Amino acid sequence: MTATEAVETIQREMTIFARRARASAGRMHPELSLVSYTLLGHLEETDGCRATDLATHYALDKSTVSRQVTALERAGLIERRQAPEDHRVQVLHLSAAGRGILRQVTQRRRAAFRERLADWPEEDLERFAGYLERYNAAGTTPSAENG
Amino acid sequence: MTATEAVETIQREMTIFARRARASAGRMHPELSLVSYTLLGHLEETDGCRATDLATHYALDKSTVSRQVTALERAGLIERRQAPEDHRVQVLHLSAAGRGILRQVTQRRRAAFRERLADWPEEDLERFAGYLERYNAAGTTPSAENG
DNA sequence: CCGATCCAGTTGTATTCTGCAACCAGAGGG
DNA sequence: CCCTCTGGTTGCAGAATACAACTGGATCGG
Structure with a gap:
């Protein structure tokens, strides 16, 4: 994995995390x-x-x-x-x-x-x-x- | 840093990230x-x-x-x-x-x-x-x- | 001291995102 | 031919948010 690929991955995974957080926010702690x-x-x-x-x-x-x-x-x-x-x-x-x-x-x-x-x-x-x-x-x- | 502390830190930092993401969502890409x-x-x-x-x-x-x-x-x-x-x-x-x-x-x-x-x-x-x-x-x- | 200005907070209004429930239409089984 | 399942839309309501206008207290220059 090159540094560029690593940055891509970090970007993608952080996006996934943020999206999920937004999608499920509030469901966990009503x-x-x-x-x-x-x-x-x-x-x-x-x-x-x-x-x-x-x-x-x-x-x-x-x-x-x-x-x-x-x-x-x-x-x-x-x-x-x-x-x-x-x-x-x-x-x-x-x-x-x-x-x-x-x-x-x-x-x-x-x-x-x-x-x-x-x-x-x-x-x-x-x-x-x-x-x-x-x-x-x-x-x-x-x-x-x-x- | 113990494993417990590390988990605490991960939890805290992920929360910070999610909160910021939510707070600024949409401002980046109008x-x-x-x-x-x-x-x-x-x-x-x-x-x-x-x-x-x-x-x-x-x-x-x-x-x-x-x-x-x-x-x-x-x-x-x-x-x-x-x-x-x-x-x-x-x-x-x-x-x-x-x-x-x-x-x-x-x-x-x-x-x-x-x-x-x-x-x-x-x-x-x-x-x-x-x-x-x-x-x-x-x-x-x-x-x-x-x- | 007094008006201009600033600051903390509230309220009116509108938008966006979301979910639930009801509904419509096509597909498939008995 | 019904019944049910599935993909999708729409009506409705609630939450979060921003912007703008406003209220009331504080501060400062003159």
Whole structure:
């Protein structure tokens, strides 16, 4: 396999993955779409942030985030807290329920991955993980993100 | 890095990739959505197939495929041909225009990938490609496809 | 202090993609 | 000749999204 062929293969396989992800998104976690999941995850990581931060981080329109946040709040998964120093700002935090759901879904996803990767030798797992990190870290080259 | 950590990393990085793909889908190829692109690609690969084949292959509802096909035909990218042996069946084929657009988009995606992977050693490219193939080939484990 | 401006977020509107259910038409078997 | 199966279309509804207009608070130049 030449380097050119390898690039072709990576392109094709990433496309397949992205397509499948899109096709089956939401079927796996009926209670949490892929977007909601990542938003909750971000709130956990950052221990609370603003809607605008979510929008810029995920390249979503602020209206989209606003509606997602509204839905997540209605579902009791997050809480809004007025920032005392700036009344325009709402700092979003996971609720206890949100933390629970997030943990649940994360574990289910983790199990699915584990199962799928069960028969891989440890060495390959580590290399694959490293390649993926490197690929994603290659930054926000916008055009390559569609896989 | 332990095997467990590696699986975690793979899960996390695949999720990042899927999320980005979804977020920016369609912005890269205004003239061709990700789904349309893969449908055209499949038609090229198989040198013509039925709508039902597309639906089952991509786990889409037949109504969805029907509408996509209608749109692609309206755009002049594909042609329907009545199967003489079974009048229910329409065999779908790429038109010349469809072939051209597909080639264009493929090249643009290819260029983006090449750029992103430009500084990778050939050995790593080949291994990464192999891992991705292996991961996707792991079949249609439905739950793992969301990355 | 005050208007111009900026910023965070919401809401109205439209589009796209999707699935489910109902339906139509052709094919094949009893 | 019905019955059923299959390929495909259409009606309907829901989710996600973007863009634009708007509200209300913050900030800054004068």
